[in-house]
Amino acid sequence: MTDAPRCSLRAIHPGDIRALAAAEVACFDDAWPESYVASELFAPARFHRVLVDPGGRLAAYLFAAWQYLDLHILKVATLPPFRRFGLGTELMLAAEEHAREMAGETLTLEVRVTNIAAIGLYESLGYEHVGVRPGYYADESDALIMTKRVGET
Numbered sequence: 144m145t146d147a148p149r150c151s152l153r154a155i156h157p158g159d160i161r162a163l164a165a166a167e168v169a170c171f172d173d174a175w176p177e178s179y180v181a182s183e184l185f186a187p188a189r190f191h192r193v194l195v196d197p198g199g200r201l202a203a204y205l206f207a208a209w210q211y212l213d214l215h216i217l218k219v220a221t222l223p224p225f226r227r228f229g230l231g232t233e234l235m236l237a238a239e240e241h242a243r244e245m246a247g248e249t250l251t252l253e254v255r256v257t258n259i260a261a262i263g264l265y266e267s268l269g270y271e272h273v274g275v276r277p278g279y280y281a282d283e284s285d286a287l288i289m290t291k292r293v294g295e296t
Contacts, residue, residue, distance in 0.1 A: 148196050148197075148202060148225060148228060149196070149197055150194040150195060150196055150202050150203070150225070150230060150233075151194065151195055151197075152192055152193075152194055152233065152234075152237060153192065153193060153195065154191065154192060154193075155184055155191045155192065155193050155204065157181075157184065159193060159201065160177060160180050160181050160184065161177065162201045163177075163180045163193075163201065163204060164176065164177035164180050166201055166204065166220065166222055167180065167220075169222055169223060170220040170221075170222065170223075171220070172282075173280060173281045173282070175218070183206050183208075183217070186208070188208060188209040189206070189207065189208050189209070190205075190206075190207040190208075190209070190214060190238060190241050191204070191205060191206045191207065192204065192205050192234055192237050192238075193205075194225075194230050194233065194234065196225075201222065202221065202222055202224075202225040202230055203219075203220060203221040203222065203225060203230040203231060203233075203234055204218070204219070204220055204234070205218065205219045205220075205234040205235070205237070205238060206218040206219075207238050207241075207250075209245075209247070210251075212246075212247050212248040212249065213247065213248065213249045213250070213251050213290075214238060214241065214242040214245075214247050214249070214250045214251075215250075215251050215252065216235070216238060216250060216251070216252035219231055219234055219235065219252075231261075231264055232264065232267075232268065235264070235265075235268055236268075238250060239268075239291070239293065242293045243293050243294060247293050248292065248293055249290050249291065249292055249293060250270075250290065250291045250293065251273075251288065251289070251290040251291075252265065252270070252288075252289055252290075253276055253279060253286035253287065253288055253289075254286060254287050254289060255280060255284055255285075255286060255287075256275070256284065256285045256286065256287050257284065262287065262289075265289050266289075268291065269291050270289040270290060270291045271289060271290060271291065272287055272288070272289055273288050273289065273290050274287075274288040275287055275288065276288060
């Protein structure tokens, strides 16, 4: 097993858009197009972070949007070479810290009901199942809605 990469957490910059669009294709069957990545970057009431390796390569990223007092996690992904090193957890904890700093009350996300690994991660971080969105994804598969109160473990 290789050592975990040393990655730096930072805000997303406009120069990251192309790399993020390529990462979307590498990570998701229903990838966001580059124009959508760009629109999310400049939309109001957003929180977004990337983790980059020492060479500046994108390793993982998170997009979230404020909806009243809820920070809604829109997207969290780790590129294949960087998986299983805890980078997704690091991003989720950064989002939780941001929510706490902004006096948010909850964090919410949707996850494909078949994505057992992601569901396990979110459960380990204290997220609870609160509902299902039938046909949520482009392929008509369902999404599990999960939420966490800020400050709960």
